[in-house]
Amino acid sequence: MKEPFWKTKSLAEMSEAEWESLCDGCGKCCTISLEDEDTGELHRTNVACNLFDTNTCGCGDYANRKKKVPDCVKLTPKNVPKLEWLPPTCAYRLVAQGRDLYWWHHLNTGDRETVHAAGASVRGQTRPEGRLKMPGLIKRIMQWPEPLDASTESSRRSMRDKAKKRPG
């Protein structure tokens, strides 16, 4: 049986359609993470980019996202391995690491709902950034939902004011 493209191709070798289909729709990269400047530790929040639609768990205007949100980071084969704020479950990150996709990925199940059913997405769990400043963001630190077969990463911890905001 022929191996699927994500097992045989590198990110750089994928067609545009294959690249786009790789996104599992988890929405985690559209949330804000805070990085402790001393330790480099990342703290996830349930605050999302203002363009993120929490009900669909997707970008509100994907085609024009860079125009509307200039600091939105476009993923590329080159930058994916360097973006430490991408979630460990991100399909691009997994492929870049030579790992397989999780069972709930729609390319395995044929159903874009399974990422949500497995608890691997942030659908319906975020609020928009709005005018929130750092103290408000710190109050929104949370442990992301972990999919059924993924190991837990970090638990909620206290943050200091020197935390800096990171995209994603």
Ligand code: SF4
């Ligand atoms: S974290 Fe990765 S898989 Fe999830 S929505 Fe973002 S790009 Fe797609």
Ligand code: SF4
């Ligand atoms: S602009 Fe970028 S970060 Fe914001 S919702 Fe769209 S894809 Fe996500």
